Amino acid sequence: AQSVTQLGSHVSVSEGALVLLRCNYSSSVPPYLFWYVQYPNQGLQLLLKYTSAATLVKGINGFEAEFKKSETSFHLTKPSAHMSDAAEYFCAVSSNQAGTALIFGKGTTLSVSS
Amino acid sequence: DAGVIQSPRHEVTEMGQEVTLRCKPISGHNSLFWYRQTMMRGLELLIYFNNNVPIDDSGMPEDRFSAKMPNASFSTLKIQPSEPRDSAVYFCATRTGTSGSNEQFFGPGTRLTVL
Secondary structure: OEEEEEEOOEEEEEOOOOEEEEEEEEEOOOEEEEEEEEOOOOOEEEEEEEOOOOOEEEOHHHOEEEEEOOOOEEEEEEOOOOHHHOEEEEEEEEEOOOOOOOEEOOOEEEEEEO | OOOOEEEOOEEEEOOOOOEEEEEEOOOOOOEEEEEEEEOOOEEEEEEEEEOOEEEEOOOOOOOOEEEEEEEOOEEEEEEOOOOHHHOEEEEEEEEOOOOOOOOOEEOOOEEEEEO
């Protein structure tokens, strides 16, 4: 079974500051890991994914995440926040077997102030 | 590609009425997922289908909820009778079975309000 914990339901940063959104997972099998972003009144959009290749994964809009097996973590970072990054971010996990469902965390709302 | 299409985008109904939400997957995608999103419970997986066959419906809250996928191009989620606590945003997501990564593509959602 898999589960995801996102630490902090709300994160606030200033424009230009580092963004760090935390995600820890639990999985009894090698996982696939994902970060999705949801802008207001929209569906979820994939930011990046880890599928057992490189542990440092680069995604869209300057975001990246590092898979750390020893820490069971997949934290999302961006060196410099933009106002347009304000959204809700979801971490998700699935097993590495094709056809299995994604299990989502409860989400972290990112606020960016000028 | 038009992406995942959901209809209606907004639905307001009265308690006790039947509600039907619709989803058209991306062409060629053979897995389909229904999620419900609320402030209290976050994003919950209700049911998913592989090749039109329901695989896991353990997330369906109760017998008032039912989902069908009669063919590869269409799925419905029905609530009968609806209750105020069903108010939520319902998302459909689809996936190709050959991607290898389990990545899902989400529709824009249906915002349901039950009065």
